[in-house]
Amino acid sequence: MQFKGTWRDYQARVLAEMDGYLSDARLHIVAAPGSGKTILGLELMRRIGRPALILAPSLTIRNQWRERLFPLFLDDPQGWDADISTDIETPATMTVTTYQALHAVHASGAERFDALVTALERMGPITLIVDEAHHLRREWWSALFALRERLQDTLLVALTATPPYDAPFAEWSRYEALCGPIDSEISVPELVRNGDLCPHQDHIHLSRPHHDEWTLLLSRREAIERLTEALTTDAALIDCLVAHPWLADPQAHEEELLDRPEYLTALMIVIHAAGRAIPPAATDLLGIADAALPPLTSDWLERLLQGLLDEPRSKTVLGDERWRKLRHELDDLGLIENKRVTLHESKAIFTAVAGSVAKMDSIVEIARAEADTLGAGLRMVILSDRVRANELPKQDDLPFSPTKLGVVPIFEVLRRANVIPDALAVLTGTLVILPIGVLPAFDVEATAMRIDPARVNRRVLPGCPDHVGLEAKGGIGHVLITVVTRLFQRGAIRVLVGTQALLGEGWDAPAINSLILASNAGSYMLSNQMRGRAIRIDPGAPGKVAAIWHLATVFPGSSADPTAREGDIALLARRFDAFEGITNGPSQTVENGIERLALDLAVSTDSENSRTLTEARDRQGVAAKWRTSLGGATERSHVRRVAEANYAPRALAWRDTLRALTFSGISGGALSATGVVRQFIGSGNLVTLLLIFLGATFVFSLPKLSRAMMLWRRNGSLERSLSQVCEALVATLHHAGALSRDGSGYEILIRPNLKGRYEVIMDRATRAEERIFLDALAEVLGPVQNPRYLLVRESHLWGSRRTDYHAVPALIGARKEIAEHFHRQWRQSIGSSELVYTRTGDGRRTLLRARVDSFAAGMGRVFQRRSVWM
Structure with missing residues (x-):
């Protein structure tokens, strides 16, 4: 070879x-x-x-x-x-x-x-x-x-x-x-840069739910609001929660509390929301004051209710009758699914929204816009999850009201909307529909493949008189798919509706330049496979630029933040985590995540859709954005994993270094100034002596004050603090043998982004080393789980006292010697802290406080990983 x-x-x-x-x-x-x-x-x-x-x-x-x-x-x-x-x-x-x-x-x-x-x-x-x-x-x-x-x-x-x-x-x-x-x-960006995949952009088209879907969600929201009010005003129930053994005598239940800190936190939040005091035994052990607790949300209420239903002693705490009544009430409201309390979107609502027929309007609007933009060059594929062949109309003159999203309903809505009906077809494993005018071209292609056209049955469709159904005889179904694909490539068919099961993987039609994903698939694998159909280069169209359309039905009052991940937006957020692309707006990065599209849910859907359709029409602008975004990269550039953080241990600088340097500088300067003043005693008045003293103090303090200011500047920014944490991690991981080189062998890049967070990139590292480093950084900066060792640090700033907890990464904490090495690096780079082994009695209590602190803070520490081309 x-x-x-x-x-x-x-x-x-x-x-x-x-x-x-x-x-x-x-x-x-x-x-x-x-x-x-x-x-x-x-x-x-x-x-x-x-x-x-x-x-x-x-x-x-x-x-x-x-x-x-x-x-x-x-x-x-x-x-x-x-x-x-x-x-x-x-x-x-x-x-x-x-x-x-x-x-x-x-x-x-x-x-x-x-x-x-x-x-x-x-x-x-x-x-x-x-x-x-x-x-x-x-x-x-x-x-x-x-x-x-x-x-x-x-x-x-x-x-x-x-x-x-x-x-x-x-x-x-x-x-x-x-x-x-x-x-x-x-990665995909490498292939686009080399011309092996075409420039492309993802677009989201929004729709509002129809009346039945909106009524379903509204009634659920109102039921949850009534439930929340009833629970927080039920004095007898709150009395039971206050008397819960975990709060009355938490030390006797440390092991249970460690396993379920979220339930413990939910107990305290609901009690606080009801205007009651949390038992002192709990606040003393956990170090959590009432004021430190976040407000009651449906997330916390969900955790409480799930805990009450799951925990065996809840029947004792509430009493059998009250416990059964609570469970029946949740059941009657439809808030229990698969034995889990669900106060957010139910399965019924998710199914209704995901298959909302409101998306039909989006499909028609997109298809019309793309037909206007690309004309005879349009090659559109629409993928859905179900065929729904039984929804083919029986008569052409009867009204058509689809009840669910599917291949046949989409086809019929497009046909009746007169969207390129003479080039509109269906291709699935069980159903093939072609325009009657395409049949001569079909016969030519079949004959060229040495298939007798007579081996394909033509079935009259009474409800679609301008189309015909095809059925292959004698096991030549795969040939039928090939012939229809060739017709699509040639342009005899310009809009093809099919299933993601048939066309989502393996099916190859490089001419596709517009893809609508009318599918509920949110997984990385299926989403990537479906997108992969559209972004292939087409030798017959060297300037091809593809548009991939995603559909979302959003409810009035939904969060304006697309990362809130509600309903369809949650599904799309999962998809967009899986692939990288160009951004909308001024940023020149190529990255993953739904945020890159700058979706604005605060404005009307019509306004947002109008903006999206305008951007999609500018195919050359998309190609130019790819060239610009890829142009600054080196030949060896590739997609890197990037950590995005909004938190790092900054407050230590004052307690550990700045205060000591400032006080020692001033006191040392004052002592030196006293010696200077002695030389002038008797030769000046009191004011002159005071000025001489202060001036000399400043001069002699200046070196240490300058050092303190330099350290303040160094430690006072999130960028520097992250850099110090990374230095300590790299040194320890190298010492543990997990990284092949020490800190001088890698370049850690810290840079701000438009969301007010900082990105951490490890350069000159292999993919495996990058993963090891970012996993460890996530453990240090993220919510505490169940580490063997903790770093506990107390800081004092502007009169307030704060205790922070940082997990020692599992790879480092596996051995005491490595954990101690990390502790030394931490003290050297960041500041004083205590290394706590969490498998002792005192250590478990510290771990419990750390875990409850993580939940009580609402998990406000953001640590996300993204893929960025660089």
């Missing part, structure tokens, strides 16, 4: 770094669609130089490996049958198969699986390549883990475009246990 092309710069970067990542016998690469992931995998196989077993999630992807091998690495596909196998039970030098095939062998019994292991072992140490491992279903994991455990000295290469970043913790842990931490990543 020998690669016959030229490596793109991002491919060359990954290949140059590969040896440094194989120390744990695993290489984990995330590569965006269009980056040449399969070609990279073949080159990695060649360089490692071992027989390889390649596992893929589908036959299509399996076949791509052999297709890329010839002619990119080998000239003639003939004569290699003995060396390339697609049968897992007869492995060869290169064996390409599917996860399903491996699972079938493993599930069939020990004898067959043992034979496979023996056949692979006979070949010597192998390279195991797992392609798109995020597809692994639960039953497939056991087979893969069993194989890897049995094979000795295996090197594993994991390749994926969409790792399950937002999967549940257990699923992500299983994924990372197999693939290892992400070693290298090829």
Whole structure:
């Protein structure tokens, strides 16, 4: 094998770094669609130089490996049958198969699986390549883990475009246990810069709910308001809460309190909101005064109610009758779902909003605007979750009132709105609809593929007289999809409505330049797959700029902050956390997050939609913004993970350093000045002597006062404080062997952003080192969880006393010697503090105070991680 092309710069970067990542016998690469992931995998196989077993999630992807091998690495596909196998039970030098095939062998019994292991072992140490491992279903994991455990000295290469970043913790842990931490990543911005993906922008189109949906939410909000008022004015209930054993005798329940500090905090907040005093035993132990508690919100009330229902002793605290009455009341109000108290959006409301037919109006408005902008060049795909074929109208002259979002309702609403009806089609796995005028072109394409058009049934649609339904006979359904795709590429079809299941992954139509996601998918994997359809370059349209449209139904009175994550905005926020793009407005960064679109929910939906549609029309402006945003980056630029913080330990400067320096400076200066004044006694009046004394004091104090001012300037800003925390972390992580270099080997960049927070970037680090550092920083600056060690610091500023708690990161706190090293670095860089081991009686009480403090502060410390191109 020998690669016959030229490596793109991002491919060359990954290949140059590969040896440094194989120390744990695993290489984990995330590569965006269009980056040449399969070609990279073949080159990695060649360089490692071992027989390889390649596992893929589908036959299509399996076949791509052999297709890329010839002619990119080998000239003639003939004569290699003995060396390339697609049968897992007869492995060869290169064996390409599917996860399903491996699972079938493993599930069939020990004898067959043992034979496979023996056949692979006979070949010597192998390279195991797992392609798109995020597809692994639960039953497939056991087979893969069993194989890897049995094979000795295996090197594993994991390749994926969409790792399950937002999967549940257990699923992500299983994924990372197999693939290892992400070693290298090829991002979308790199591909756009190199011209391997097209410029694009995401847009959000807003709609208001219809009457039924709005009534549903309004009645729920009113019920929660009544419930809150009833609970806080129920004197007997508050008496029960005040008498709760956790508050009356907290020391006897320390272990329970440590496990559920949020419930303890909710108890205190509700009591305080009812105008009652919290028992002194609790405030003394926890160091939390009534005034320090945040106001009662639905979040805190939800925590309280859930705690009362879950905690066995609650029946004793409230009494059986009151407890049952509370549970029945919550049930009657629909506030319990899957045994969880839910005071926010219920499943019924989420389903109603996510599938709101109000989004139909958005789809029509977008389609019209895009048709006006792109004309005959429009290639729009609209993806939905359900087909809803039974909603096809039976008669054309009857009113059409869709009840739910779906492929057929979207198609029919667009058809009746007269949005390009002669080029509007449906493509799903079970339903295909074409305009009658496109049928001659369909027959030509089918004939060119050597398919007799007669093998495709034409079905009359009485309710859609200008369209016809198609049904393939004789197992040629895949050919039908191919023919419709070609018609779309040519422009005979310009608006195609389909399901994300069929068109969301694997379907390839580079001509797409407008994509509407009328889907409820919020996961990283599905969202990235769907967007990936639209941002591919189109050889037939070199200037292609794509628009990706997201739909959101928002209620009146919703938070104006898109990060509040309510309803559809919450779903979109999850999507936007998954990919990077250009911003709207003056910022030139390329980053992830919904905030980059500068969505304004405070204005009317019509005003916001008008602004969005205007921005979408300016395709050349989008392309220019990409060029500008990418232009300042170096050739080695790539997407970095960035920490965003609004907090760092700043107040220590006065107590630890400034006060001592100021007092010692002034007192030292005064002593020196006294000696000067003695020389002038008898030669001047009292005022002159006083001026001489003060002047001499200032002169002799100046060095230490200057030092104090310098330290104030150094410590008085959030930027400097973050820098000091980072210095202490890097030094300790290097000492612990988690980072390969000390502080001089990395550059820690601290810079402000438009939200009033500071971004922390670790430069010159590998992806793994970046992750280790940012994880540790998150533990130090974020809410306290359950660390083995705590740093406790007391600060005095302007007459007030404050106690702050910082978790010692788990990687550092695993060993006492490393934790003590971090403590020394902290004192040297930041200031005095006490290192507390939390697994003793006193330590547990300190940890309890720290955890309650975190919750009582409303988790006001913001620590977020974003992806930024630089």
